[in-house]
Amino acid sequence: MALARMSADPAVRLDALSSWHADWTGLKVVVLGLDAVAFSVVDTLAELGSSVLAVAEQAPDDLARLVPVVGARLEQAALDDVPDAVREFAPDVVVATDAFAPTHPILAWAETNGAAVWGDAELAWRVRDKIARADGTPAEWLVVAGSVGKTTTVALAATMLVAGGLRAAPCGSGVVPILDAVRDPAGFDALVVELSEGQLRHLRAARDAGAPVPLASTCLGAADGADHDALGTVYRHTVTACVYNRTDSATMRMVEDADVTDGARAIGVGLDTPGPSDLGVVDGILADRAFVENRRTSAAELSTIADLDARGLAAPHHVFDVLVAAALARAAGIEPASVAAGIDRFEL
Structure with a gap:
């Protein structure tokens, strides 16, 4: 089943997200993992007004406590398959750090279901004009x-x-x-x-x-x-x-x-x-x-x-x-x- 999208042409909307000053509100993003780099992604997207779900097998306690503080949500689950929370969230974008290869099951699922897959460097380039x-x-x-x-x-x-x-x-x-x-x-x-x-x-x-x-x-x-x-x-x-x-x-x-x-x-x-x-x-x-x-x-x-x-x-x-x-x-x-x-x- 295809994911519910925020636009008739999601690629057009995502291409428009090439500035910190673009409209990021309501964008649904899954962030894989929760190390320092992944948290910088969570924090950035939450500041931009996006809806953010971080998923990690084992999140460091200090970062796990900060996720709800910045306005995001954390799900701790095995990542060898697509967690139910990710399927139900139906993201527009999945952001992966370099710990996750493009062939990872969650990223393969995202591609199949119409969600874009970005790395942290791509997000940083898009918002570099803050x-x-x-x-x-x-x-x-x-x-x-x-x-x-x-x-x-x-x-x-x-x-x-x-x-x-x-x-x-x-x-x-x-x-x-x-x-x-x-x-x-x-x-x-x-x-x-x-x-x-x-x-x-x-x-x-x-x-x-x-x-x-x-x-x-x-x-x-x-x-x-x-x-x-x-x-x-x-x-x-x-x-x-x-x-x-x-x-x-x-x-x-x-x-x-x-x-x-x-x-x-x-x-x-x-x-x-x-x-x-x-x-x-x-x-x-x-x-x-x-x-x-x-x-x-x-x-x-x-x-x-x-x-x-x-x-x-x-x-x-x-x-x-x-x-x-x-x-x-x-x-x-x-x-x-x-x-x-x-x-x-x-x-x-």
Whole structure:
């Protein structure tokens, strides 16, 4: 039996939910799980006026007590099948964190019965305009994916952005929930967003209204057995720079196959001598040949291996993370001196 919908064309209504200031009232949403990320979803949707049912097998006591306080409802039940409470609730949307694969029985049931399936990153993108910048636009997103090094790279990039005078913060799978950063009353010019493979699996199916359009993006690499198609989603719709490991054929293919915004550039990163449109290392100097006026004949010095050693960042994998973070920051308009200042401020 099909679910009762709130509109003759539910897809049209859901596509219209692309702003914090849209009409979210009455939207019926099931949220799977109840960890910090799932609670940020519950709290956000309840604040927006939606009807929210959180379902979890075992909810932490502190979060379970908060669910009714924010105006939502909690059902604790086994999730290996669709709980009766979910069927009776008949949601318009089911929001899943990265702990729930798209093949999970509840998500498969939702798809079959006409409910949309979103991840927390999709919801965060839809409501990213709650706190606007001075010019009225929401914070830019710089997104980071990959099997290793994400949290260090995200923190480095955010530190460089702050050193360059921007209000910026790291958030995402290994840091603060994205929705908490989006709703921070202080507001930001840029968010450096760490996305897990699980979050990207959900984003892969996002319609345009919920698909992020990042200023810059990167995949740091794919471990054996990783879902390359999901990881490649990080590059979709990128506006300025798709940053990739130029020694890794898998990430190169991700960039080549990505559906990016016209004008986006592929920026290679490696520990060897950089070519035009690359960042790399020359005689112990971290060099940028991607964001300088004459890329073929000049380069900008960003830091040195000796400087990185003083910060505990001289190991090759850390040097690579620094270069990727610098590429993201440079794509956001940060000057080389501010990149260097950000490195000097950074604590591993």
